[in-house]
Amino acid sequence: MERPTKIAIVDESPVRRAILEEGLRDAGFSNIVVIAETTGLLARLVQIEPDVVIIDLENPSRDVLEQMFQVSRLVSRPVAMFVDQSDNAMIGKAIEAGVSTYVVDGLKKDRVRPILETAIARFNAFQKLRLELEETKSKLEERKLVDRAKGILMRIKGVPEDEAYALLRRTAMNENRTLGQVAQSVITAAELLK
Amino acid sequence: MTKTIRIGFIPLLDAALLVTARDEGFAEAEGLSLDLVREVSWANIRDKLNVGLFDAAHILTPAAIASSLGLGHVTVPMVVPVNLNLNGNAITVSRQLYDQLAASADGDLTQPAVSARALKRICEARRAKGEAPLTFAKTFPFSMHHYHLRIWMKAGGVNPEEDVRLVVIPPPLMAKSLENGHIDGFCVGAPWNALTVAGGGAVVLHLGTQIVADCPEKALGVLGAYAARRPETIAALTRALVKAGRWCSDPANRPLLARHMAHHDVLGIAPQVIETILDGLLPLGGASPAAPSSHYIRFDPGALRPEPAQADFLLGQMVDAGQTEDTPDRRDAARAVLSTASFDEACGSIGTSVGAPRLLA
Numbered sequence: 001m002e003r004p005t006k007i008a009i010v011d012e013s014p015v016r017r018a019i020l021e022e023g024l025r026d027a028g029f030s031n032i033v034v035i036a037e038t039t040g041l042l043a044r045l046v047q048i049e050p051d052v053v054i055i056d057l058e059n060p061s062r063d064v065l066e067q068m069f070q071v072s073r074l075v076s077r078p079v080a081m082f083v084d085q086s087d088n089a090m091i092g093k094a095i096e097a098g099v100s101t102y103v104v105d106g107l108k109k110d111r112v113r114p115i116l117e118t119a120i121a122r123f124n125a126f127q128k129l130r131l132e133l134e135e136t137k138s139k140l141e142e143r144k145l146v147d148r149a150k151g152i153l154m155r156i157k158g159v160p161e162d163e164a165y166a167l168l169r170r171t172a173m174n175e176n177r178t179l180g181q182v183a184q185s186v187i188t189a190a191e192l193l194k
Numbered sequence: 195m196t197k198t199i200r201i202g203f204i205p206l207l208d209a210a211l212l213v214t215a216r217d218e219g220f221a222e223a224e225g226l227s228l229d230l231v232r233e234v235s236w237a238n239i240r241d242k243l244n245v246g247l248f249d250a251a252h253i254l255t256p257a258a259i260a261s262s263l264g265l266g267h268v269t270v271p272m273v274v275p276v277n278l279n280l281n282g283n284a285i286t287v288s289r290q291l292y293d294q295l296a297a298s299a300d301g302d303l304t305q306p307a308v309s310a311r312a313l314k315r316i317c318e319a320r321r322a323k324g325e326a327p328l329t330f331a332k333t334f335p336f337s338m339h340h341y342h343l344r345i346w347m348k349a350g351g352v353n354p355e356e357d358v359r360l361v362v363i364p365p366p367l368m369a370k371s372l373e374n375g376h377i378d379g380f381c382v383g384a385p386w387n388a389l390t391v392a393g394g395g396a397v398v399l400h401l402g403t404q405i406v407a408d409c410p411e412k413a414l415g416v417l418g419a420y421a422a423r424r425p426e427t428i429a430a431l432t433r434a435l436v437k438a439g440r441w442c443s444d445p446a447n448r449p450l451l452a453r454h455m456a457h458h459d460v461l462g463i464a465p466q467v468i469e470t471i472l473d474g475l476l477p478l479g480g481a482s483p484a485a486p487s488s489h490y491i492r493f494d495p496g497a498l499r500p501e502p503a504q505a506d507f508l509l510g511q512m513v514d515a516g517q518t519e520d521t522p523d524r525r526d527a528a529r530a531v532l533s534t535a536s537f538d539e540a541c542g543s544i545g546t547s548v549g550a551p552r553l554l555a
Contacts, residue, residue: 040376042361060364062235066266067335067362091268092245100241 004031005111008050012036012059016126020054023122027114042067052112053102054119057095065102090116097123142180149183152190197427198227202239203252205232205461206365207384207471208279208412210451210493212252214438215431217454223437224430232459235364236334243417244270250431252278253415256508259528260336262418265518271418275536276432277498278412280548282491283342283402284387284476287379288372291316291328292397292479304478306400306555310350317357331363331371331380338402338411339381341511346405349555355516369393383411384471384491385463392467397480403489407552408497410504413532421536429540436495436541443494448472495544500532503550 007029011017017034024032033048035041038061045053045068055062090113094100097120103112146168153164172182203209209230215221216228231248233239240261242248255277261270287295296303298312317328332339344354354360363371363380369390371377379399390396402409414435421428441447448469456465470476474490477483505528513520 039367039371039374057238057241058234060234060366062237063334063364064362066237088245091241095241095245095247100237 005029005052005107005115006031006033006048006050007115008033008035008045008048008053010035010038010041010053010055010059010061010065012038013056013126015129016056016123019126020119020122023118024115027118029115029118038064041065051104051107052115054115055100055102056123057098057100062100068102093120098127099123138180142178142183145180145183145187149186152186156190196222196225196227198229199249199427199431200229200231200247201250201252202231202233202242202248204234204236204239206252206386206412207455207461207468207491208282209252209460210442210455211278211435211438211498212414213454213460214442214451215434218438218441220434220437220441221431224434226427226430226434236337239415240267240270243272243415244268246417249420249427250414250416253413254334254337255410255413255504255532256336256338256341256512257334258413258415259505259508259531260512260517261415262531263518263524263527265512266335272415272531273418273421273536274413274415274500274532275421275428275540276414276435277410277500277504278414278435278493280411280492280497281401281403281409281489282383282411283339283381283409284384284398285342285346285379285381285400285402285405286368286372286387286390286396287399289395289397291378292399295399296479304400304404306346306404307349309399310346310348310352310555312350313347314350314352314357317352321357327358328378329359329361329376331361331368331377333365333382334362336512336517338406338409338511339383340515341508342402342405342409343381344511344515345553346400346555349405369396372396385461385467388467388471388476389463391477391480398476398478401476401478401487401490403487403554405553405555407489407554408492408548409551410508413500421533425536428536432537432540436498436544439493439495439498443492495541496547499537499541499544499547500534501547501549502529502532502534505529505532507551 007024009017009020021032021034035044041061041064053065055065094116099119101116101119149168150161150164153159153167154161168179168182172179201212203212212230216230221228236254236257239251239253243251258272258274262272294316295309295312298315299308300311301308303309330343332343347354365382365386368380368382368386373395387398391398442451452465452468452472455461455468456463474487475484509525509528512518518524
Protein backbone atom coordinates (compact mmCIF):
# COMPACT_ATOMS: atom_id res chain seq x y z
CA MET A 1 0.00 0.00 0.00
CA GLU A 2 1.19 3.50 -0.80
CA ARG A 3 1.92 5.68 2.20
CA PRO A 4 -0.82 8.28 2.77
CA THR A 5 -0.15 11.62 1.10
CA LYS A 6 1.26 14.04 3.67
CA ILE A 7 -0.14 17.54 3.34
CA ALA A 8 1.22 20.67 5.03
CA ILE A 9 -1.14 23.65 5.35
CA VAL A 10 0.62 27.00 5.79
CA ASP A 11 -1.96 29.61 6.81
CA GLU A 12 -2.01 32.30 9.48
CA SER A 13 -5.82 32.50 9.48
CA PRO A 14 -7.14 30.04 12.10
CA VAL A 15 -10.65 29.92 10.62
CA ARG A 16 -9.52 29.34 7.05
CA ARG A 17 -7.01 26.64 7.92
CA ALA A 18 -9.69 24.86 9.98
CA ILE A 19 -12.10 24.99 7.04
CA LEU A 20 -9.43 23.64 4.69
CA GLU A 21 -8.29 20.90 7.05
CA GLU A 22 -11.87 19.74 7.54
CA GLY A 23 -12.39 19.66 3.78
CA LEU A 24 -9.27 17.58 3.23
CA ARG A 25 -10.22 15.14 5.98
CA ASP A 26 -13.71 14.80 4.46
CA ALA A 27 -12.03 14.03 1.13
CA GLY A 28 -10.14 11.20 2.80
CA PHE A 29 -6.78 12.82 3.55
CA SER A 30 -5.80 12.22 7.15
CA ASN A 31 -2.08 12.94 7.17
CA ILE A 32 -2.20 16.72 7.61
CA VAL A 33 0.20 19.07 9.38
CA VAL A 34 -0.85 22.67 10.03
CA ILE A 35 1.80 25.42 10.19
CA ALA A 36 0.56 28.72 11.58
CA GLU A 37 3.88 30.41 12.35
CA THR A 38 6.05 31.24 9.36
CA THR A 39 9.43 32.10 10.89
CA GLY A 40 11.87 29.31 10.08
CA LEU A 41 9.31 27.96 7.60
CA LEU A 42 11.76 26.16 5.33
CA ALA A 43 13.41 24.32 8.22
CA ARG A 44 9.97 23.24 9.47
CA LEU A 45 9.03 21.89 6.05
CA VAL A 46 12.32 20.04 5.66
CA GLN A 47 11.59 18.40 9.01
CA ILE A 48 7.97 17.55 8.15
CA GLU A 49 8.79 16.28 4.63
CA PRO A 50 5.33 16.86 3.16
CA ASP A 51 4.30 15.61 -0.27
CA VAL A 52 2.12 18.66 -0.80
CA VAL A 53 2.28 22.17 0.65
CA ILE A 54 -0.81 24.39 0.50
CA ILE A 55 -0.30 28.10 1.17
CA ASP A 56 -2.61 31.12 0.91
CA LEU A 57 -1.66 34.00 -1.38
CA GLU A 58 -1.91 36.55 1.42
CA ASN A 59 1.17 35.02 2.99
CA PRO A 60 4.47 36.78 2.11
CA SER A 61 6.26 33.54 2.98
CA ARG A 62 5.10 32.11 -0.32
CA ASP A 63 8.44 33.27 -1.68
CA VAL A 64 10.18 31.07 0.90
CA LEU A 65 8.59 28.08 -0.82
CA GLU A 66 9.84 29.24 -4.21
CA GLN A 67 13.39 28.32 -3.25
CA MET A 68 12.32 24.69 -2.97
CA PHE A 69 12.32 24.67 -6.76
CA GLN A 70 16.03 25.23 -6.60
CA VAL A 71 18.57 22.54 -6.11
CA SER A 72 19.38 23.05 -2.49
CA ARG A 73 21.20 21.26 0.26
CA LEU A 74 18.30 22.11 2.54
CA VAL A 75 15.72 20.18 0.56
CA SER A 76 16.38 16.60 -0.30
CA ARG A 77 13.54 16.19 -2.78
CA PRO A 78 12.85 18.40 -5.79
CA VAL A 79 9.58 20.29 -5.84
CA ALA A 80 7.34 21.17 -8.74
CA MET A 81 4.04 22.91 -9.10
CA PHE A 82 1.90 19.87 -9.89
CA VAL A 83 0.19 21.54 -12.75
CA ASP A 84 1.88 21.30 -16.10
CA GLN A 85 1.47 23.81 -18.89
CA SER A 86 -1.84 22.27 -19.99
CA ASP A 87 -3.36 22.91 -16.59
CA ASN A 88 -3.47 26.67 -16.88
CA ALA A 89 -7.21 26.71 -16.17
CA MET A 90 -6.58 24.96 -12.87
CA ILE A 91 -3.80 27.41 -11.95
CA GLY A 92 -6.19 30.25 -12.77
CA LYS A 93 -8.92 28.88 -10.53
CA ALA A 94 -6.49 28.38 -7.66
CA ILE A 95 -4.94 31.86 -7.96
CA GLU A 96 -8.38 33.46 -8.13
CA ALA A 97 -9.43 31.52 -5.05
CA GLY A 98 -6.26 32.82 -3.32
CA VAL A 99 -4.43 29.53 -2.86
CA SER A 100 -1.27 27.97 -4.20
CA THR A 101 -0.01 24.42 -4.00
CA TYR A 102 3.53 23.04 -4.13
CA VAL A 103 3.96 19.37 -4.82
CA VAL A 104 6.95 17.10 -4.53
CA ASP A 105 8.01 15.86 -7.93
CA GLY A 106 6.86 12.38 -8.78
CA LEU A 107 3.56 12.49 -6.90
CA LYS A 108 0.93 11.24 -9.31
CA LYS A 109 -1.30 13.84 -10.86
CA ASP A 110 -4.50 11.95 -10.04
CA ARG A 111 -3.53 12.03 -6.37
CA VAL A 112 -2.88 15.75 -6.42
CA ARG A 113 -5.95 16.91 -8.31
CA PRO A 114 -8.53 16.16 -5.54
CA ILE A 115 -6.31 18.01 -3.05
CA LEU A 116 -6.16 21.12 -5.19
CA GLU A 117 -9.87 20.92 -5.98
CA THR A 118 -10.68 20.70 -2.27
CA ALA A 119 -8.36 23.62 -1.51
CA ILE A 120 -9.99 25.78 -4.20
CA ALA A 121 -13.51 24.91 -3.02
CA ARG A 122 -12.70 25.58 0.63
CA PHE A 123 -10.90 28.85 -0.08
CA ASN A 124 -13.87 30.04 -2.11
CA ALA A 125 -16.23 29.03 0.72
CA PHE A 126 -14.10 30.95 3.21
CA GLN A 127 -14.03 33.99 0.94
CA LYS A 128 -17.85 33.91 0.72
CA LEU A 129 -18.10 33.71 4.49
CA ARG A 130 -15.75 36.64 4.85
CA LEU A 131 -17.74 38.76 2.39
CA GLU A 132 -20.99 37.94 4.20
CA LEU A 133 -19.44 38.91 7.49
CA GLU A 134 -18.22 42.21 6.05
CA GLU A 135 -21.65 42.89 4.60
CA THR A 136 -23.32 42.22 7.93
CA LYS A 137 -20.82 44.47 9.65
CA SER A 138 -21.35 47.35 7.23
CA LYS A 139 -25.13 46.97 7.46
CA LEU A 140 -24.87 47.20 11.23
CA GLU A 141 -22.70 50.30 10.88
CA GLU A 142 -25.21 51.86 8.50
CA ARG A 143 -28.05 51.21 10.91
CA LYS A 144 -26.15 52.95 13.68
CA LEU A 145 -25.55 55.99 11.44
CA VAL A 146 -29.19 56.14 10.35
CA ASP A 147 -30.37 55.96 13.96
CA ARG A 148 -28.11 58.86 14.93
CA ALA A 149 -29.17 60.93 11.91
CA LYS A 150 -32.83 60.26 12.67
CA GLY A 151 -32.33 61.48 16.22
CA ILE A 152 -30.72 64.69 14.96
CA LEU A 153 -33.53 65.39 12.49
CA MET A 154 -36.20 64.67 15.13
CA ARG A 155 -34.55 67.10 17.52
CA ILE A 156 -33.81 69.92 15.06
CA LYS A 157 -36.89 69.74 12.87
CA GLY A 158 -39.24 68.51 15.58
CA VAL A 159 -40.61 65.70 13.39
CA PRO A 160 -41.61 62.20 14.47
CA GLU A 161 -39.30 59.23 13.82
CA ASP A 162 -41.05 57.85 10.72
CA GLU A 163 -40.97 61.27 9.07
CA ALA A 164 -37.25 61.70 9.85
CA TYR A 165 -36.59 58.33 8.27
CA ALA A 166 -38.70 59.16 5.19
CA LEU A 167 -36.75 62.40 4.77
CA LEU A 168 -33.43 60.53 4.82
CA ARG A 169 -34.71 57.99 2.30
CA ARG A 170 -36.11 60.62 -0.04
CA THR A 171 -32.84 62.57 0.03
CA ALA A 172 -30.84 59.43 -0.65
CA MET A 173 -33.01 58.60 -3.67
CA ASN A 174 -32.99 62.16 -5.04
CA GLU A 175 -29.19 62.47 -4.70
CA ASN A 176 -28.52 58.93 -5.81
CA ARG A 177 -26.62 58.15 -2.62
CA THR A 178 -26.93 55.40 -0.04
CA LEU A 179 -28.92 55.88 3.14
CA GLY A 180 -25.69 55.51 5.10
CA GLN A 181 -23.98 58.29 3.12
CA VAL A 182 -26.86 60.71 3.66
CA ALA A 183 -26.99 59.83 7.35
CA GLN A 184 -23.26 60.50 7.60
CA SER A 185 -23.73 63.92 5.96
CA VAL A 186 -26.42 64.83 8.47
CA ILE A 187 -24.17 63.81 11.36
CA THR A 188 -21.20 65.73 9.96
CA ALA A 189 -23.32 68.83 9.35
CA ALA A 190 -24.75 68.66 12.87
CA GLU A 191 -21.26 68.43 14.32
CA LEU A 192 -20.10 71.42 12.27
CA LEU A 193 -23.05 73.47 13.43
CA LYS A 194 -22.59 72.61 17.10
CA MET B 195 -11.02 57.40 -23.82
CA THR B 196 -9.04 56.41 -20.77
CA LYS B 197 -7.89 52.82 -20.59
CA THR B 198 -7.54 51.21 -17.17
CA ILE B 199 -4.48 49.05 -16.60
CA ARG B 200 -4.22 46.82 -13.55
CA ILE B 201 -0.65 46.68 -12.27
CA GLY B 202 0.64 44.59 -9.38
CA PHE B 203 3.42 46.00 -7.21
CA ILE B 204 5.41 45.09 -4.11
CA PRO B 205 5.70 47.84 -1.48
CA LEU B 206 9.26 48.93 -2.26
CA LEU B 207 10.78 52.29 -3.13
CA ASP B 208 11.47 51.10 -6.67
CA ALA B 209 7.73 51.04 -7.37
CA ALA B 210 8.20 54.84 -7.47
CA LEU B 211 7.68 55.27 -11.22
CA LEU B 212 4.34 53.46 -11.13
CA VAL B 213 3.11 55.53 -8.19
CA THR B 214 4.41 58.76 -9.75
CA ALA B 215 2.87 58.01 -13.15
CA ARG B 216 -0.47 57.64 -11.35
CA ASP B 217 -0.17 60.46 -8.81
CA GLU B 218 1.52 63.11 -10.97
CA GLY B 219 -0.75 62.63 -13.98
CA PHE B 220 1.82 61.17 -16.41
CA ALA B 221 -0.37 58.11 -17.04
CA GLU B 222 -3.48 60.19 -17.54
CA ALA B 223 -1.67 62.35 -20.10
CA GLU B 224 -1.09 59.16 -22.09
CA GLY B 225 -4.76 58.17 -21.85
CA LEU B 226 -4.16 55.58 -19.14
CA SER B 227 -5.60 55.06 -15.70
CA LEU B 228 -3.36 52.95 -13.45
CA ASP B 229 -5.04 50.63 -10.98
CA LEU B 230 -2.10 49.76 -8.69
CA VAL B 231 -2.61 46.62 -6.62
CA ARG B 232 -0.27 45.96 -3.70
CA GLU B 233 1.02 42.40 -3.48
CA VAL B 234 2.87 40.44 -0.82
CA SER B 235 5.08 38.06 -2.79
CA TRP B 236 6.99 37.85 -6.07
CA ALA B 237 5.38 34.48 -6.66
CA ASN B 238 1.94 36.16 -6.54
CA ILE B 239 3.12 38.78 -9.03
CA ARG B 240 4.27 36.10 -11.46
CA ASP B 241 1.15 33.97 -11.09
CA LYS B 242 -1.33 36.84 -11.33
CA LEU B 243 0.39 38.07 -14.49
CA ASN B 244 0.29 34.53 -15.82
CA VAL B 245 -3.46 34.05 -15.33
CA GLY B 246 -4.33 37.57 -16.50
CA LEU B 247 -5.37 39.09 -13.16
CA PHE B 248 -2.72 41.76 -13.81
CA ASP B 249 -2.02 43.51 -17.12
CA ALA B 250 1.49 44.42 -16.00
CA ALA B 251 3.60 44.26 -12.86
CA HIS B 252 6.58 45.55 -10.92
CA ILE B 253 8.95 42.62 -11.24
CA LEU B 254 12.48 41.54 -10.36
CA THR B 255 14.27 41.74 -13.71
CA PRO B 256 15.97 38.33 -13.21
CA ALA B 257 12.58 36.82 -12.33
CA ALA B 258 11.16 38.02 -15.66
CA ILE B 259 14.00 36.20 -17.43
CA ALA B 260 13.62 33.10 -15.25
CA SER B 261 9.88 32.92 -15.95
CA SER B 262 10.49 33.21 -19.67
CA LEU B 263 13.08 30.43 -19.55
CA GLY B 264 10.77 28.26 -17.44
CA LEU B 265 13.33 27.97 -14.63
CA GLY B 266 11.94 26.27 -11.56
CA HIS B 267 8.34 26.73 -12.60
CA VAL B 268 5.96 26.63 -15.51
CA THR B 269 7.17 28.72 -18.44
CA VAL B 270 5.58 32.18 -18.42
CA PRO B 271 6.98 34.16 -21.37
CA MET B 272 7.43 37.77 -20.33
CA VAL B 273 8.58 40.99 -21.89
CA VAL B 274 10.19 43.98 -20.17
CA PRO B 275 9.36 47.10 -22.19
CA VAL B 276 10.96 49.44 -19.63
CA ASN B 277 13.14 49.20 -16.53
CA LEU B 278 11.74 50.74 -13.35
CA ASN B 279 15.13 51.57 -11.81
CA LEU B 280 18.79 50.64 -11.48
CA ASN B 281 20.52 49.88 -8.16
CA GLY B 282 18.86 50.35 -4.75
CA ASN B 283 20.02 47.27 -2.83
CA ALA B 284 22.25 47.07 0.20
CA ILE B 285 23.73 44.34 2.37
CA THR B 286 22.90 44.58 6.06
CA VAL B 287 24.40 42.40 8.80
CA SER B 288 23.72 41.89 12.50
CA ARG B 289 25.70 44.08 14.89
CA GLN B 290 27.34 40.91 16.18
CA LEU B 291 28.57 39.84 12.74
CA TYR B 292 29.65 43.42 12.00
CA ASP B 293 31.83 43.47 15.12
CA GLN B 294 33.36 40.12 14.13
CA LEU B 295 34.05 41.39 10.61
CA ALA B 296 35.68 44.52 12.04
CA ALA B 297 37.89 42.38 14.26
CA SER B 298 38.98 40.15 11.33
CA ALA B 299 39.38 42.89 8.70
CA ASP B 300 42.80 43.39 7.10
CA GLY B 301 41.98 46.90 5.89
CA ASP B 302 39.14 49.37 5.36
CA LEU B 303 35.93 47.47 6.14
CA THR B 304 33.88 49.73 3.89
CA GLN B 305 35.64 48.01 0.94
CA PRO B 306 33.66 44.92 -0.19
CA ALA B 307 36.80 42.87 -0.91
CA VAL B 308 38.07 43.59 2.62
CA SER B 309 34.79 42.64 4.32
CA ALA B 310 34.44 39.53 2.15
CA ARG B 311 37.95 38.36 3.08
CA ALA B 312 37.05 38.94 6.73
CA LEU B 313 33.88 36.91 6.18
CA LYS B 314 35.96 34.07 4.74
CA ARG B 315 38.12 34.00 7.89
CA ILE B 316 35.01 33.91 10.09
CA CYS B 317 33.53 31.08 8.03
CA GLU B 318 36.73 29.06 8.36
CA ALA B 319 36.92 29.67 12.10
CA ARG B 320 33.32 28.53 12.53
CA ARG B 321 33.95 25.38 10.53
CA ALA B 322 37.07 24.58 12.57
CA LYS B 323 35.01 24.89 15.75
CA GLY B 324 32.22 22.75 14.28
CA GLU B 325 29.73 25.62 14.33
CA ALA B 326 26.86 25.96 11.85
CA PRO B 327 27.61 28.12 8.81
CA LEU B 328 26.44 31.75 8.77
CA THR B 329 23.09 32.28 7.09
CA PHE B 330 22.29 35.11 4.67
CA ALA B 331 18.87 35.94 3.28
CA LYS B 332 17.70 37.16 -0.08
CA THR B 333 14.13 37.90 -1.08
CA PHE B 334 13.74 35.57 -4.06
CA PRO B 335 15.91 32.96 -5.79
CA PHE B 336 15.96 34.98 -9.04
CA SER B 337 16.96 38.39 -7.74
CA MET B 338 19.90 40.78 -7.72
CA HIS B 339 19.76 40.45 -3.91
CA HIS B 340 20.87 36.87 -4.34
CA TYR B 341 23.53 37.74 -6.93
CA HIS B 342 24.83 40.76 -4.99
CA LEU B 343 25.46 38.49 -2.01
CA ARG B 344 27.25 35.96 -4.21
CA ILE B 345 29.42 38.53 -6.03
CA TRP B 346 30.40 40.15 -2.74
CA MET B 347 31.22 36.83 -1.06
CA LYS B 348 33.28 35.57 -3.98
CA ALA B 349 35.35 38.77 -3.94
CA GLY B 350 36.82 37.48 -0.67
CA GLY B 351 37.07 33.84 -1.65
CA VAL B 352 33.88 32.79 0.16
CA ASN B 353 32.15 29.89 -1.59
CA PRO B 354 28.40 30.66 -1.48
CA GLU B 355 27.59 26.95 -1.85
CA GLU B 356 29.88 25.61 0.85
CA ASP B 357 30.84 28.34 3.30
CA VAL B 358 27.45 29.93 4.05
CA ARG B 359 23.76 29.17 3.78
CA LEU B 360 21.58 31.29 1.50
CA VAL B 361 17.85 31.32 2.22
CA VAL B 362 14.78 33.25 1.06
CA ILE B 363 12.93 35.45 3.57
CA PRO B 364 10.26 38.05 2.76
CA PRO B 365 11.52 41.59 3.52
CA PRO B 366 8.96 42.30 6.28
CA LEU B 367 10.38 39.32 8.23
CA MET B 368 14.07 40.18 7.72
CA ALA B 369 14.51 42.35 10.81
CA LYS B 370 12.84 39.81 13.08
CA SER B 371 14.86 36.94 11.59
CA LEU B 372 18.07 38.90 12.21
CA GLU B 373 17.00 39.67 15.75
CA ASN B 374 16.17 36.09 16.69
CA GLY B 375 19.35 34.76 15.08
CA HIS B 376 17.75 32.84 12.20
CA ILE B 377 19.97 34.81 9.86
CA ASP B 378 23.20 36.81 10.18
CA GLY B 379 22.75 39.19 7.26
CA PHE B 380 20.71 39.92 4.18
CA CYS B 381 20.53 41.81 0.94
CA VAL B 382 17.30 43.71 0.18
CA GLY B 383 16.11 46.84 -1.55
CA ALA B 384 14.86 50.13 -0.13
CA PRO B 385 13.40 50.91 2.33
CA TRP B 386 14.16 47.69 4.23
CA ASN B 387 17.84 48.31 5.01
CA ALA B 388 17.09 51.76 6.40
CA LEU B 389 14.13 50.47 8.41
CA THR B 390 16.10 47.56 9.88
CA VAL B 391 19.07 49.73 10.84
CA ALA B 392 16.73 52.28 12.44
CA GLY B 393 15.51 49.48 14.73
CA GLY B 394 19.06 49.06 16.10
CA GLY B 395 21.01 45.80 16.24
CA ALA B 396 21.96 45.89 12.56
CA VAL B 397 24.45 47.71 10.34
CA VAL B 398 24.50 48.47 6.62
CA LEU B 399 27.72 46.88 5.41
CA HIS B 400 27.68 47.76 1.70
CA LEU B 401 25.51 49.53 -0.80
CA GLY B 402 24.75 47.55 -3.94
CA THR B 403 26.49 50.31 -5.90
CA GLN B 404 29.80 49.32 -4.25
CA ILE B 405 29.46 45.84 -5.73
CA VAL B 406 27.90 46.37 -9.19
CA ALA B 407 27.63 49.68 -11.06
CA ASP B 408 24.45 50.42 -13.06
CA CYS B 409 22.84 47.22 -11.88
CA PRO B 410 19.44 46.16 -13.27
CA GLU B 411 16.95 45.72 -10.44
CA LYS B 412 13.20 46.01 -11.08
CA ALA B 413 11.32 46.31 -14.34
CA LEU B 414 7.85 46.47 -15.74
CA GLY B 415 6.87 42.94 -16.70
CA VAL B 416 4.06 42.03 -19.08
CA LEU B 417 3.14 38.72 -20.67
CA GLY B 418 4.64 38.33 -24.12
CA ALA B 419 1.14 37.66 -25.46
CA TYR B 420 -0.20 40.87 -23.89
CA ALA B 421 2.64 42.95 -25.36
CA ALA B 422 1.98 41.48 -28.80
CA ARG B 423 -1.75 42.15 -28.51
CA ARG B 424 -1.54 45.72 -27.19
CA PRO B 425 1.59 47.42 -28.51
CA GLU B 426 0.01 50.92 -28.29
CA THR B 427 -0.91 50.43 -24.63
CA ILE B 428 2.62 49.25 -23.84
CA ALA B 429 4.11 52.23 -25.72
CA ALA B 430 1.85 54.70 -23.87
CA LEU B 431 2.68 53.13 -20.51
CA THR B 432 6.41 53.19 -21.33
CA ARG B 433 6.25 56.91 -22.17
CA ALA B 434 4.32 57.66 -18.98
CA LEU B 435 6.91 55.79 -16.90
CA VAL B 436 9.85 57.53 -18.60
CA LYS B 437 8.25 60.91 -17.85
CA ALA B 438 7.74 59.75 -14.29
CA GLY B 439 11.40 58.76 -14.21
CA ARG B 440 12.49 62.22 -15.30
CA TRP B 441 10.30 63.73 -12.56
CA CYS B 442 11.52 61.29 -9.87
CA SER B 443 15.19 61.92 -10.64
CA ASP B 444 14.86 65.69 -10.13
CA PRO B 445 16.12 66.30 -6.56
CA ALA B 446 13.61 69.16 -6.24
CA ASN B 447 10.77 66.62 -6.36
CA ARG B 448 12.15 64.34 -3.65
CA PRO B 449 9.99 65.67 -0.78
CA LEU B 450 6.81 65.23 -2.83
CA LEU B 451 7.90 61.81 -4.11
CA ALA B 452 8.59 60.78 -0.52
CA ARG B 453 5.05 61.84 0.39
CA HIS B 454 3.52 59.83 -2.49
CA MET B 455 5.50 56.76 -1.50
CA ALA B 456 4.80 57.17 2.22
CA HIS B 457 1.04 56.90 1.67
CA HIS B 458 -0.54 54.04 3.61
CA ASP B 459 -1.66 52.40 0.35
CA VAL B 460 1.93 52.32 -0.90
CA LEU B 461 4.72 51.88 1.69
CA GLY B 462 2.96 53.16 4.80
CA ILE B 463 6.14 54.50 6.43
CA ALA B 464 7.45 57.93 7.45
CA PRO B 465 8.31 60.19 4.47
CA GLN B 466 11.54 61.27 6.23
CA VAL B 467 12.97 57.74 5.91
CA ILE B 468 12.18 57.75 2.19
CA GLU B 469 13.80 61.15 1.66
CA THR B 470 16.96 59.93 3.36
CA ILE B 471 17.11 57.00 0.96
CA LEU B 472 16.38 59.18 -2.09
CA ASP B 473 19.25 61.43 -0.99
CA GLY B 474 21.49 58.33 -0.94
CA LEU B 475 22.22 58.81 2.75
CA LEU B 476 22.38 55.27 4.07
CA PRO B 477 25.02 55.20 6.82
CA LEU B 478 27.70 52.57 6.17
CA GLY B 479 28.95 50.71 9.22
CA GLY B 480 26.78 52.94 11.39
CA ALA B 481 28.91 55.97 10.41
CA SER B 482 27.12 59.23 10.99
CA PRO B 483 26.73 61.43 9.05
CA ALA B 484 26.51 59.09 6.06
CA ALA B 485 28.51 59.89 2.94
CA PRO B 486 25.97 60.58 0.18
CA SER B 487 25.82 58.10 -2.68
CA SER B 488 24.43 59.87 -5.74
CA HIS B 489 23.62 56.66 -7.62
CA TYR B 490 22.24 54.64 -4.73
CA ILE B 491 19.00 54.30 -6.64
CA ARG B 492 18.54 55.52 -10.23
CA PHE B 493 15.22 56.51 -11.83
CA ASP B 494 16.55 58.80 -14.60
CA PRO B 495 15.40 58.04 -18.17
CA GLY B 496 18.88 56.77 -19.12
CA ALA B 497 18.48 54.05 -16.49
CA LEU B 498 15.15 52.90 -17.86
CA ARG B 499 16.12 51.55 -21.28
CA PRO B 500 16.30 47.74 -21.21
CA GLU B 501 19.68 46.74 -22.63
CA PRO B 502 20.88 43.42 -24.13
CA ALA B 503 24.02 43.75 -21.99
CA GLN B 504 21.81 43.70 -18.89
CA ALA B 505 20.23 40.42 -20.05
CA ASP B 506 23.69 38.93 -20.66
CA PHE B 507 24.82 40.02 -17.21
CA LEU B 508 21.77 38.58 -15.44
CA LEU B 509 21.94 35.29 -17.34
CA GLY B 510 25.61 35.09 -16.37
CA GLN B 511 24.63 35.49 -12.71
CA MET B 512 22.00 32.78 -13.02
CA VAL B 513 24.52 30.42 -14.59
CA ASP B 514 27.02 31.22 -11.83
CA ALA B 515 24.36 30.42 -9.21
CA GLY B 516 23.67 27.08 -10.88
CA GLN B 517 20.13 28.11 -11.85
CA THR B 518 20.53 27.50 -15.59
CA GLU B 519 23.07 26.66 -18.26
CA ASP B 520 24.73 29.03 -20.65
CA THR B 521 23.54 28.14 -24.16
CA PRO B 522 23.15 30.40 -27.21
CA ASP B 523 19.39 29.70 -27.16
CA ARG B 524 19.04 30.87 -23.59
CA ARG B 525 21.15 33.93 -24.22
CA ASP B 526 18.87 34.86 -27.12
CA ALA B 527 15.77 34.16 -25.03
CA ALA B 528 17.07 36.33 -22.16
CA ARG B 529 17.88 39.16 -24.57
CA ALA B 530 14.40 38.92 -26.07
CA VAL B 531 12.86 39.57 -22.61
CA LEU B 532 14.58 42.95 -22.23
CA SER B 533 12.93 44.63 -25.17
CA THR B 534 15.16 47.50 -26.25
CA ALA B 535 13.20 47.74 -29.50
CA SER B 536 9.88 48.26 -27.73
CA PHE B 537 11.42 51.00 -25.56
CA ASP B 538 13.03 52.82 -28.49
CA GLU B 539 9.84 52.62 -30.50
CA ALA B 540 7.86 54.18 -27.66
CA CYS B 541 10.36 56.87 -26.68
CA GLY B 542 12.64 57.44 -29.64
CA SER B 543 16.15 58.43 -28.69
CA ILE B 544 16.30 59.76 -25.15
CA GLY B 545 19.94 60.74 -25.57
CA THR B 546 21.44 58.74 -22.77
CA SER B 547 21.55 55.12 -21.87
CA VAL B 548 23.70 52.94 -19.69
CA GLY B 549 25.88 50.13 -20.91
CA ALA B 550 26.62 46.84 -19.26
CA PRO B 551 26.50 46.51 -15.49
CA ARG B 552 30.07 46.49 -14.13
CA LEU B 553 31.45 44.41 -11.29
CA LEU B 554 33.27 46.59 -8.78
CA ALA B 555 33.97 44.12 -6.00
